[in-house]
Amino acid sequence: MLFGSSGIRRKYDQILIDTALRVGSALAHRSSDIVIGMDTRTTSPLLAHLVVSGILGSGGKVKTTGVVPTPTVAYATRNAHAGCMITASHNPEEYNGIKLFNPNGSSFTQSQQTEMEDLLKSPYWTDWQHQGSEESIDAITPHKNAILNAVHIEPALPIVLDCGNGAGCSISPALLADAGAKAVCINCNQSGHFARPSEPLEKNLGHVGEMVRKTHSRCGVVHDGDADRMMAFDNRGRYIGGDHLLMLFARYMDAKRVVTTSDASMIIDEVAEVRRTPVGDTYVSEELLTWGDFGGEPSGAWIFPKISYCPDGPHAAALFCEIASGWNIATEIDAMPSYPILRESMASPTARETVMALGASSPTNGIRISDEEGWYLIRASGTEPKIRITAEGKTLAKAKDMLAKGKERIRQGKTA
Numbered sequence: 001m002l003f004g005s006s007g008i009r010r011k012y013d014q015i016l017i018d019t020a021l022r023v024g025s026a027l028a029h030r031s032s033d034i035v036i037g038m039d040t041r042t043t044s045p046l047l048a049h050l051v052v053s054g055i056l057g058s059g060g061k062v063k064t065t066g067v068v069p070t071p072t073v074a075y076a077t078r079n080a081h082a083g084c085m086i087t088a089s090h091n092p093e094e095y096n097g098i099k100l101f102n103p104n105g106s107s108f109t110q111s112q113q114t115e116m117e118d119l120l121k122s123p124y125w126t127d128w129q130h131q132g133s134e135e136s137i138d139a140i141t142p143h144k145n146a147i148l149n150a151v152h153i154e155p156a157l158p159i160v161l162d163c164g165n166g167a168g169c170s171i172s173p174a175l176l177a178d179a180g181a182k183a184v185c186i187n188c189n190q191s192g193h194f195a196r197p198s199e200p201l202e203k204n205l206g207h208v209g210e211m212v213r214k215t216h217s218r219c220g221v222v223h224d225g226d227a228d229r230m231m232a233f234d235n236r237g238r239y240i241g242g243d244h245l246l247m248l249f250a251r252y253m254d255a256k257r258v259v260t261t262s263d264a265s266m267i268i269d270e271v272a273e274v275r276r277t278p279v280g281d282t283y284v285s286e287e288l289l290t291w292g293d294f295g296g297e298p299s300g301a302w303i304f305p306k307i308s309y310c311p312d313g314p315h316a317a318a319l320f321c322e323i324a325s326g327w328n329i330a331t332e333i334d335a336m337p338s339y340p341i342l343r344e345s346m347a348s349p350t351a352r353e354t355v356m357a358l359g360a361s362s363p364t365n366g367i368r369i370s371d372e373e374g375w376y377l378i379r380a381s382g383t384e385p386k387i388r389i390t391a392e393g394k395t396l397a398k399a400k401d402m403l404a405k406g407k408e409r410i411r412q413g414k415t416a
Contacts, residue, residue: 002120003113004382006282009088009097012043016096019120020047023084023098024054026119028132031081033061037073037139038086039167039226040190043096047086051098056132058124065139067190069167069227074105074310075146076139087167090199090224093192105308106289107282143314144175146307151318153179154325160211160220160233161317162186165194168227172314181321184215198224200231200300202239209237219324221317228281229300230316234329242298243267244333249302249316250294251332252323259287259295259303262368262377263390267337278365279379285309339374340399341392346410351380351387357413369405374398376406 002008002019010016027034034055038044048064055062063080065073070085077083083101091097100108100116108116153176161176161183163169169190176183186208187195197204200222212220212233220233232240240248243265250258250272258272261279268274275291277283281301288295288305295303301311304319323329348354352363355378360367366379366388374393381388389406393399 002117006089006280007097007099007107009091009095011094012096016047017050020050020098021054022120022123023116024051025058025123025125026054026116027051027082027084027100028055028058028060029119029124030115031060033063033080034082034084035063035065035073035076035080035137035139036084036086037065037068037070037076039070040067040165040169040192041088041093041096041225042192044086047096047098051084051086052134054123056134057126058132059126059130060132062132062134063137064134065137067167067170068139069171069314070099071105071228071308071310071312071314072139072143072171074101075143075308076137077101077103077105085226087226089226089228092198093194101310104289105310106285107310109286140171144171144178147175147315147318148179150307150315151179151322152325153181153318153321155180157181157321157325158215158217159321159324160184160186160208160215160217161188162205162208162220162222163188163227164196164198164200164223164225165189165191166198166223166225166227168223168313172223172227172317175314175318176321179318179321184211184217186211194225200224200229205231205239209233209239213237219320219329221320223313223317224300227313228311230302230313230320231300232320234333235324236330238330238333240329240333242300244336244338245300246296246298247271247336248323248329248332249296249319252327253294255294257292259284259292261297262366264298265339265341265392266370266375267339270337276368278362281311285311339392339394340396341390342399342403343388343390344403344407345381345386345388346407347385348387349385351385354387354410354413355380358409374402376402378406378410
């Protein structure tokens, strides 16, 4: 399978080059017009041109946006039949990839990905009389205006913003300024190289917390390479974990029904009715199509269905700044429960087969077993020959007990 949990993604190579051209042809075969955007990676222009060439050579109409965030492409797709984003999201610069979207902003579903896999087997070139057409569009302004209409930030709110030299540079600085925030901007130039690792993990972002404290800012917000993710710091310069961010958003918006992933903490169950999906924002958005007020996963993907079914980092950044305008974020976070979460991995050359034998519908989705006091998740790594085990309990003893049960289940090879 070319498609993973978030589109096509791999290190830049000849296979990715060839795939881009075929993706364009396949998109034109199934959709009459397509929006295409790209992130700031040095390989993105080439891959974008290849997708465009595939679309044109197969008689399709393409609307190009230039460098914009993934959620901006998804939002612009409401005026087309499909969207395409050239990005490898939070991966290092040597990676790149392709994400595909429906008009409502949702990622291609599993069935649509399977359809695309079949269409990629052969191109659909048309003759010289039926070549496609191309036009450039402004995708930033409509997306920015939609967010500005939805949020209200205290005038001159002092914040720190780190776009990580990614596609968020094209919208978030102007968006937050127009909304009233006064931002100290870090890594907000589209250099094509990431000054820090793109994934917005705490270990990669120590400088942000320090800057929040030095500038006496009310919060800090950060993006990954394509700005579909947003993670944050409180007014004390402390990194906020994804589970607490999920709970903060749900509480602030009074979201009664929340969709999240199987690895998310059970603290969210204390404030909303919850449905869980396999890990990956594609699964969250697919579930939100039929149920839920808000969705997200602890990695920093936050989905606001009233705007789009795509994770929207700029929208999340603006909303977080709105929350910081009225709430003391640090006080709110400190008042939230925090349960011990334990993670281990086991080397296994047959990881995928083992997890399937335990009753999983797919090896990387895994199985999740829970009770009122805790849970464990067993899943195969998508990149290494390992089985990953995550366990949470309301006490450390319970978390250890759930972890031990997960490891024992793997050893015994019992089915559900």
